[in-house]
Amino acid sequence: DIVMTQSPDSLAVSLGERATINCKSSQSVLDSSSNKNFLVWYQQKPGQPPKVLIYWASTRESGVPDRFSGSGSGTDFTLTISSLQAEDVAVYYCHQYYSSPYTFGQGTNLDIK
Amino acid sequence: EVQLVDSGGGLVQPGGSLRLSCAASGFTFSDHYMDWVRQAPGRGLEWVGRIRNKANFYTTEYAASVKGRFTISRDDSTNSLYLQMNSLKTEDTAVYYCVRVRLGRELRFFDHWGQGTLVTVSS
Numbered sequence: 001d002i003v004m005t006q007s008p009d010s011l012a013v014s015l016g017e018r019a020t021i022n023c024k025s026s027q028s029v030l031d032s033s034s035n036k037n038f039l040v041w042y043q044q045k046p047g048q049p050p051k052v053l054i055y056w057a058s059t060r061e062s063g064v065p066d067r068f069s070g071s072g073s074g075t076d077f078t079l080t081i082s083s084l085q086a087e088d089v090a091v092y093y094c095h096q097y098y099s100s101p102y103t104f105g106q107g108t109n110l111d112i113k
Numbered sequence: 114e115v116q117l118v119d120s121g122g123g124l125v126q127p128g129g130s131l132r133l134s135c136a137a138s139g140f141t142f143s144d145h146y147m148d149w150v151r152q153a154p155g156r157g158l159e160w161v162g163r164i165r166n167k168a169n170f171y172t173t174e175y176a177a178s179v180k181g182r183f184t185i186s187r188d189d190s191t192n193s194l195y196l197q198m199n200s201l202k203t204e205d206t207a208v209y210y211c212v213r214v215r216l217g218r219e220l221r222f223f224d225h226w227g228q229g230t231l232v233t234v235s236s
Contacts, residue, residue, distance in 0.1 A: 101176050102148075104160075
């Protein structure tokens with residue numbers, strides 16, 4: 001199984017400041033035939049299901065604000081929120097769909113400082 | 114608009130059974146793989162299993178933690194997804210989400226989620 005490890009577990013950032021969340025996979029999730037990383041970032045707010053923010057490690061889902069960006073390849077990935085807004089308070093998960101079982105990171109709880 | 118409406122959750126005793134349902138609308142259900150993902154209270158996300166489409170013979174796969182106890186099925190004529198859960202354990206307590214898998218080999222991630230239905234396994 002591919003183990004996804006996020007850091008930190010929790011993070012508090014001031015409004016308007018940058019937030020950075022890291023995700024490391026125990027093996028590469030780069031698909032050689034498509035040259036795409038099968039890595040997704042989700043945002044989950046309290047009482048709601050997760051919502052897709054980023055797929056292919058760096059492609060923003062339609063409708064997602066451009067303050068959210070993703071980077072990385074292979075085994076190391078980063079989600080960055082360039083200027084934190086109050087509505088960004090949530091738990092963020094990375095997820096690999098490269099191979100079954102499809103696994104998630106443990107989540108990073110993002111709050112306002 | 115894509116909609117997934119989960120139902121069927123409730124309180125069940127250890128060793129008991131429960132059947133969850135998901136009503137889909139707003140897209141061509143029969144084209145998509147469909148999955149179940151669960152989330153224990155206050156915990157992270159765990160993939161439960163998948164059922165593929167007719168073109169892929171409705172094949173299924175499951176997480177090791179539920180294999181042999183849970184069965185996923187679908188009815189494309191009514192746009193419905195099901196999760197039959199048998200021999201339930203206390204550790205199966207979670208919110209269960211019906212999820213749609215996006216079309217395309219390179220895009221096979223969960224792009225739409227139901228609101229979830231809570232299953233509590235307790236005596």
